[in-house]
Amino acid sequence: MTHRSFLMFILPSLAAMILFIALPLVSVVVQSLHIEHEQVLKVTENCGPFGCKEETTVDAEATAALRAEKPIGRFNGLGTYFDRGHLAIEDVATAWAERTSLSGFFSDLYNLPLYKAIAFTITYTVVVTPLTILLGLMIALGVNRVTPILKGPTIFVSLLPMIVTPLIGSLILFWMIDAQGIIGKSLQFIFDDPELSLKASPPLTWITLMTYGVWHSAPFAFVVFYAGLQTVNTDTLEAARIDGADRWQQVRYVIIPHLMPLVVFISLIQLMDNFRVFEPIVGFSAEANATSLSYIIYSDLRGDTMRFNSAAATSVLTVLGVIVLLLPVLIRTWRDFKGKVV
Amino acid sequence: MANSARKGPSSLTIFSTAFVLLWIVIASFPFLWTLWGSFKVQGDFFSKADWRYALNGTRTLVETGGQFTGAGYAGAWIEQEFWRAALNTTIVVFFTVVISLTLGTLGGYALARSGYNYAFWLLMIALVFRAMPHITLVSGYLLPFFQWNLWGHLPTTIIVLVAINQPFTLWMLHSFFLNIPKDLDESAMVDGCTQFQAFRYVIIPVMWPGVITTGLFSFLLAYNDFIVTAMLLSRDNQTMVPAIAGFLGSTFEEGNVMFAVAAVVSTTAPLFVLVMFFQRQIVSGLTAGAVKG
Numbered sequence: 001m002t003h004r005s006f007l008m009f010i011l012p013s014l015a016a017m018i019l020f021i022a023l024p025l026v027s028v029v030v031q032s033l034h035i036e037h038e039q040v041l042k043v044t045e046n047c048g049p050f051g052c053k054e055e056t057t058v059d060a061e062a063t064a065a066l067r068a069e070k071p072i073g074r075f076n077g078l079g080t081y082f083d084r085g086h087l088a089i090e091d092v093a094t095a096w097a098e099r100t101s102l103s104g105f106f107s108d109l110y111n112l113p114l115y116k117a118i119a120f121t122i123t124y125t126v127v128v129t130p131l132t133i134l135l136g137l138m139i140a141l142g143v144n145r146v147t148p149i150l151k152g153p154t155i156f157v158s159l160l161p162m163i164v165t166p167l168i169g170s171l172i173l174f175w176m177i178d179a180q181g182i183i184g185k186s187l188q189f190i191f192d193d194p195e196l197s198l199k200a201s202p203p204l205t206w207i208t209l210m211t212y213g214v215w216h217s218a219p220f221a222f223v224v225f226y227a228g229l230q231t232v233n234t235d236t237l238e239a240a241r242i243d244g245a246d247r248w249q250q251v252r253y254v255i256i257p258h259l260m261p262l263v264v265f266i267s268l269i270q271l272m273d274n275f276r277v278f279e280p281i282v283g284f285s286a287e288a289n290a291t292s293l294s295y296i297i298y299s300d301l302r303g304d305t306m307r308f309n310s311a312a313a314t315s316v317l318t319v320l321g322v323i324v325l326l327l328p329v330l331i332r333t334w335r336d337f338k339g340k341v342v
Numbered sequence: 343m344a345n346s347a348r349k350g351p352s353s354l355t356i357f358s359t360a361f362v363l364l365w366i367v368i369a370s371f372p373f374l375w376t377l378w379g380s381f382k383v384q385g386d387f388f389s390k391a392d393w394r395y396a397l398n399g400t401r402t403l404v405e406t407g408g409q410f411t412g413a414g415y416a417g418a419w420i421e422q423e424f425w426r427a428a429l430n431t432t433i434v435v436f437f438t439v440v441i442s443l444t445l446g447t448l449g450g451y452a453l454a455r456s457g458y459n460y461a462f463w464l465l466m467i468a469l470v471f472r473a474m475p476h477i478t479l480v481s482g483y484l485l486p487f488f489q490w491n492l493w494g495h496l497p498t499t500i501i502v503l504v505a506i507n508q509p510f511t512l513w514m515l516h517s518f519f520l521n522i523p524k525d526l527d528e529s530a531m532v533d534g535c536t537q538f539q540a541f542r543y544v545i546i547p548v549m550w551p552g553v554i555t556t557g558l559f560s561f562l563l564a565y566n567d568f569i570v571t572a573m574l575l576s577r578d579n580q581t582m583v584p585a586i587a588g589f590l591g592s593t594f595e596e597g598n599v600m601f602a603v604a605a606v607v608s609t610t611a612p613l614f615v616l617v618m619f620f621q622r623q624i625v626s627g628l629t630a631g632a633v634k635g
Contacts, residue, residue, distance in 0.1 A: 001452065001455045001456045001457075001537060002537070003458070005452075005536075005537040005538070006452045006456045006458070006461070008538075009448045009449060009451060009452030009537075009541075010448070010449045010452045010453070010464070012444075012445045012448060012449070013445040013446060013448065013449030013508050013512060014449070014464075016445060016501070016504055016505040016508055017468070017471060017505055017508050017509065019505065020479070020483075020501065020502055020504075020505030020506070021471045021474065021479060021505055021506070021508075021509075022471075023482070024478075024479045024480075024482025024483055025474070025478075025479070025482060026482075027482035027483070027485070027486060028478060028479075028481055028482040031481075031482070031485060071485060071488070071489060072485065138361065139361075139362070139365050141358070142358040142359075142361045142362045142365070143358075143362055144358075145354065145355055145358035145359070146355070146358055146359045146362050147359075150359070150362065153366070154362055154365070154366060155621060155625065156617060156618070156621055157366050157369045157370045158365070158366075158369055159617050159621065159624060159625075160369055160370060160373060160613075160614075160617065161369050163562060163613055163616070163617055163624070164373075164566075164610055164613055165565070165566040165568070165583055165609065165610075165613075166566065166568070167568045167583055167586070167587065168583070168586065168606050168609055168610060169372075171586070171590075171602070171606055172372045172373065172376045172606060173372055175376070175387070175388070175599075175603070176372060176375065176376075178388060180388035180389060181388060182375060182389075182393055182396065185389065185393050186393075215368065215369075219369070220628060223625050223628045223629065224628060224629055227625070227628075227629035228629075247354065272472065272473040275473075275475070276475035276476070276477070278475070278477060278568075278569065279568055282568070282587065285590075293475070294475050294477045294478075294569075297475075297477045297478065297481055298477055298569070298573075300481075301477075301480070301481055301484060301573060302573075306484070308481070308484065308485050311481040312481055312482070315477070315478035315481045315482070316478075318475055318478050319474060319475075319478055322470075322473045322474060322475070323470070325473070326469070326470060326473055329469075330466065330469075330470075333466065337462060
């Protein structure tokens with residue numbers, strides 16, 4: 001294909017991506033370097049019977065005019081990045097200097113909004129991704145063994161948790177784990193604790209969110225693994241059996257190596273998706289006990305005062321996080337590509 | 343492994359079957375329970391006294407005189423005007439899918455047929471773009487959209503969803519086009535077609551299976567989106583998912599929860615139908631990226 005016709009074909013798609021993905025990223029960076037204008041103050045002289053006093057008041061009109069004229073605010077450099085709502089270097093330095101123990105330092109750190117969000121986002125990503133792969137593999141191996149009549153319905157049912165809107169899926173579970181919902185009531189009965197509530201404590205909320213995450217993503221891993229299982233080389237399996245491999249050894253030394261490329265693929269997709277965990281936090285109303293990076297950007301952008309600059313700074317930090325996450329993949333692909341060329 | 347010679351010990355088969363049945367319950371019970379409960383009153387859906395109320399509909403019988411009630415649905419669809427949100431969703435989803443696929447087929451075809459390095463780099467950039475959390479992009483749009491008075495309208499949201507959808511659509515269609523033999527369009531061009539004519543008369547007639555599969559995923563992305571629609575649409579133009587989130591603002595007002603439950607069931611129903619009819623395409627789409635890419 002000539003350069004010219006390539007350009008003609010790709011242009012609409014490329015233009016959409018540049019305008020609405022690349023430029024917004026630039027916009028985020030620019031916004032994060034600015035901060036809202038300070039209020040315009042005016043000094044008026046107020047004269048009464050006991051002499052004159054100077055009074056400083058906020059000139060609301062001038063402030064509004066200034067903000068309307070230059071909505072992006074004034075240049076602030078990296079100020080927003082280092083303030084208390086973001087990297088909070090001062091607070092971190094104080095916490096480090098005054099630490100009594102390492103865990104004390106981390107609990108101080110956890111009180112800062114950004115670090116709290118990072119803690120949850122990373123824990124969620126690191127816990128949910130492997131569990132998803134494991135559960136998906138188990139379901140795939142299970143479905144592969146059951147009678148053919150069951151296979152179709154299982155695949156149909158399995159797709160549901162994945163395909164349903166994440167907000168809706170989490171709401172459905174949220175209602176069920178409510179202290180008066182069926183799962184919540186059952187748990188109270190099982191643990192013999194009428195006060196038990198999954199919403200009350202941070203650890204329980206974290207566990208709930210991660211359970212939801214696995215429930216939501218396991219079907220994806222299952223479907224991919226199931227397709228992979230259909231292409232396992234039967235001769236190799238046969239040979240392993242003749243050599244005396246038991247069931248577990250067949251899975252461990254024949255099937256899992258065969259599925260390895262799929263594990264890499266699923267991990268990649270899951271890391272990307274889990275890192276932006278957001279909807280479950282809204283669905284489970286879990287923001288008091290668990291916030292993610294996406295959630296704190298969202299909460300900056302809603303409400304009466306939208307803090308664009310604060311949201312933008314968090315966004316830039318999040319994007320950097322995504323790039324760090326993808327770096328191994330990108331480097332590997334680049335090496336493969338170089339290898340092909342040379 | 344249906345081959346009888348390879349049938350393992352029956353205990354393993356029993357264990358597998360039990361595990362699969364357990365998974366079926368875990369995957370489907372929440373939906374069945376919510377569907378059932380949506381026809382009850384709040385006192386049964388959240389059983390304060392006895393969980394069996396939800397099955398018997400004890401409170402529902404007391405409050406409405408019947409075992410089942412459509413009060414939640416009436417409240418959501420008529421009183422809270424959920425039909426408006428449903429209409430908006432239909433518009434947004436339809437145009438997002440059509441535009442996404444149009445741009446995506448052209449781009450995906452070009453990427454599959456170009457042997458130059460930049461095609462590879464474009465795919466890599468698309469991968470990075472796919473990983474961007476959508477909320478970071480939204481925080482880039484908001485201020486300019488407010489300034490240029492673009493905020494709140496359906497077309498703005500449609501274009502944004504199309505763009506966010508592009509990286510994924512490009513990847514998927516690219517791998518589908520790689521599967522269509524190159525000889526087809528090359529022989530057309532030997533016969534004197536231009537590149538576009540080859541695409542129009544040779545590729546378009548055979549590309550539909552791939553396009554339909556990709557379309558399903560574009561549909562899901564647009565239909566399931568919460569972040570973009572919640573942040574970029576004004577109240578009048580809201581789609582279904584943010585509208586449900588809106589119901590929750592006044593959640594613990596008696597009865598309002600049932601509006602949300604009814605709305606949730608109404609929103610899930612089309613997805614059920616979709617899976618029923620397109621199960622094969624969805625499965626092949628999920629595996630396409632893994633097996634070929």
